[in-house]
Amino acid sequence: xxxxxPHPSALFSLRPYNDEKQRGKGVVEDARNSHxxxxxxxxxxxxxxxxxxxxxxxxxxxxxxxxGDTDIHISGGSIARIQCSFEVDLxxxxxxxxxxxxxxxxxxxxEFATPFxxxxxxxxxxxxxxxxxxxxxxVGRNLVMFELIWHQNPLETMRQVNDRYQKIGDYEENPCLAxxxxxxxxxxxxxxxxxxIHTPAGRxxxxxxxxxxxxxxxxxxxxxxxxxxxxxxxxxLIAVKILKRxxxxxxxxxxxxxxxxxxxxxxxxxPHIVPLxxxxxxxxxxxxxxxxxxxxxxxxLVTGKSxxxxxxxxxxVLVFHHSLQALDRINLLGLIHRDMKPxxxxxKELHGQYVFLLADFGLSNHTSVAHTFMGSPVYMAPEMFExxxxxxxxxxxxxxxxxxxxxxxxxxxxxxxxKAKSLGDLxxxxxxxxxxxxxxxxxxxxxxxxxxxxxxxxxxxxLVKCFNGEGLSTPRNKIAALIxxxxxxxxxxxxxxxxxxxxxxxxxxxxxxxxxxxxxxSRARNAGIKKLQNKAPGPMARYLIPMPGNFPxxxxxx
Numbered sequence: 176x177x178x179x180x181p182h183p184s185a186l187f188s189l190r191p192y193n194d195e196k197q198r199g200k201g202v203v204e205d206a207r208n209s210h211x212x213x214x215x216x217x218x219x220x221x222x223x224x225x226x227x228x229x230x231x232x233x234x235x236x237x238x239x240x241x242x243g244d245t246d247i248h249i250s251g252g253s254i255a256r257i258q259c260s261f262e263v264d265l266x267x268x269x270x271x272x273x274x275x276x277x278x279x280x281x282x283x284x285x286e287f288a289t290p291f292x293x294x295x296x297x298x299x300x301x302x303x304x305x306x307x308x309x310x311x312x313x314v315g316r317n318l319v320m321f322e323l324i325w326h327q328n329p330l331e332t333m334r335q336v337n338d339r340y341q342k343i344g345d346y347e348e349n350p351c352l353a354x355x356x357x358x359x360x361x362x363x364x365x366x367x368x369x370x371x372i373h374t375p376a377g378r379x380x381x382x383x384x385x386x387x388x389x390x391x392x393x394x395x396x397x398x399x400x401x402x403x404x405x406x407x408x409x410x411x412l413i414a415v416k417i418l419k420r421x422x423x424x425x426x427x428x429x430x431x432x433x434x435x436x437x438x439x440x441x442x443x444x445x446p447h448i449v450p451l452x453x454x455x456x457x458x459x460x461x462x463x464x465x466x467x468x469x470x471x472x473x474x475x476l477v478t479g480k481s482x483x484x485x486x487x488x489x490x491x492v493l494v495f496h497h498s499l500q501a502l503d504r505i506n507l508l509g510l511i512h513r514d515m516k517p518x519x520x521x522x523k524e525l526h527g528q529y530v531f532l533l534a535d536f537g538l539s540n541h542t543s544v545a546h547t548f549m550g551s552p553v554y555m556a557p558e559m560f561e562x563x564x565x566x567x568x569x570x571x572x573x574x575x576x577x578x579x580x581x582x583x584x585x586x587x588x589x590x591x592x593x594k595a596k597s598l599g600d601l602x603x604x605x606x607x608x609x610x611x612x613x614x615x616x617x618x619x620x621x622x623x624x625x626x627x628x629x630x631x632x633x634x635x636x637x638l639v640k641c642f643n644g645e646g647l648s649t650p651r652n653k654i655a656a657l658i659x660x661x662x663x664x665x666x667x668x669x670x671x672x673x674x675x676x677x678x679x680x681x682x683x684x685x686x687x688x689x690x691x692x693x694x695x696x697s698r699a700r701n702a703g704i705k706k707l708q709n710k711a712p713g714p715m716a717r718y719l720i721p722m723p724g725n726f727p728x729x730x731x732x733x
Contacts, residue, residue: 179213182223185226190219191321193320194320233262253313258274258276259281268334272309283309295382306323308322389404413452413466449534451465473518474518476522494531498520499641500648502568502571576620591604
């Protein structure tokens with residue numbers, strides 16, 4: 176007996192489409208598929224596909240379709256034993272359609288379709304408003320056709336998939352196919368991912384990345400917008416920065432700035448710098464920069480979630496360490512960022528922990544030619560306000576110090592930043608930064624907030640001082656000694672508790688004083704801290720805190 180409405184665990188339903196010869200209707204009426212049938216609100220019946228099926232293929236397969244030992248049976252000599260399958264990407268929660276037929280007789284249709292193409296892998300993303308009609312069999316791949324009726328929008332579907340794979344259960348067995356093994360010798364799935372290679376000029380160019388936007392957009396600026404999207408051929412989430420080509424008076428400057436960002440990112444391969452995936456449509460009205468999608472920005476993380484003081488300190492230490500590594504790397508290349516701020520420090524969740532990455536290099540420049548007034552004024556170093564003054568990587572060090580003040584909200588600093596509107600306000604912020612550097616809160620890193628850039632610390636020097644050089648790109652023999660005043664040198668030592676347990680000293684960004692943290696599993700768990708590596712820590716040892724939750728709504732732009 177068909178269900179009166181779609182199964183609550185189904186992600187979508189397959190309704191017969193363009194069914195003049197009623198082949199699709201025959202599939203729905205096949206007794207072997209009867210346990211999947213439900214009445215469609217628009218009339219007729221459909222097959223429910225999702226977590227109501229326990230597929231015999233694999234845990235990531237929602238359903239297989241074909242004339243063989245499959246989850247949904249389709250009769251006919253033009254249909255392969257395993258014609259196609261719906262599978263999920265466990266990293267993203269995206270649903271994909273795989274063509275499993277040797278003769279490649281599965282295809283997608285519709286207004287917003289991205290068909291299987293020569294040179295691409297035989298899989299595409301399926302979601303609401305994308306590849307909503309599938310066909311199979313025959314030369315036209317249209318002997319049997321179905322329309323995919325989705326029950327949620329793409330973001331909700333992704334959340335539903337991710338939640339479901341965290342708790343397996345409530346699957347509905349196919350009574351005809353229970354405890355059987357799929358014989359897929361006729362349709363072996365592809366095992367090798369398609370790799371896009373950047374080829375030199377004159378050779379065949381790589382295939383353009385096809386993507387579908389996932390609303391809402393992530394952000395907008397002077398030059399364009401940034402969208403959350405999915406690569407329809409891989410199922411991976413990406414960020415797409417779409418830049419509108421300006422009018423002729425500004426075109427040359429625009430080209431130079433865009434080329435600067437792309438050239439900059441193409442030189443970098445660093446765990447704390449957002450990687451560039453591709454630049455495409457260079458000769459079209461809208462140019463696309465495609466980058467790896469992150470979970471959010473430091474700004475959205477700190478302002479969007481509630482953290483106690485201890486958690487905020489731990490986040491600040493992570494941001495500080497990861498950002499120093501990124502700045503040291505770009506300095507080694509003779510480059511500067513010039514727009515370091517909380518909105519341009521992104522984060523992702525990796526193995527349950529935060530990882531911070533530096534992004535948005537549109538204002539980056541080589542140290543030999545950086546003279547212009549650019550960046551976010553609140554975070555700009557004093558020398559950036561001086562006309563014609565040559566800028567160095569030290570401007571990024573100043574900006575990171577200001578970012579730490581904002582993160583820890585030293586003396587209500589965030590509110591001061593939010594209210595800054597005039598040059599007078601900026602002068603007030605500069606004084607507050609200099610004052611903050613002298614306070615116990617941040618005195619252990621005050622070398623970053625020295626007005627004279629020649630005397631200001633470098634990122635490499637701070638990595639050596641605070642983290643024993645962990646994450647350095649600059650060779651140690653190239654790093655000048657950091658001049659420290661006795662009042663600011665942290666009292667760092669290793670000691671033991673009365674019971675003999677070893678403890679590690681670390682500096683608190685909040686207090687600027689040493690504190691003892693027993694290196695025991697129970698204490699670390701109770702404090703919500705997870706130590707990354709069993710090595711002797713520096714004055715500001717590297718700690719991570721568990722992610723309080725995922726932030727899909729906080730996905731951030733590159």
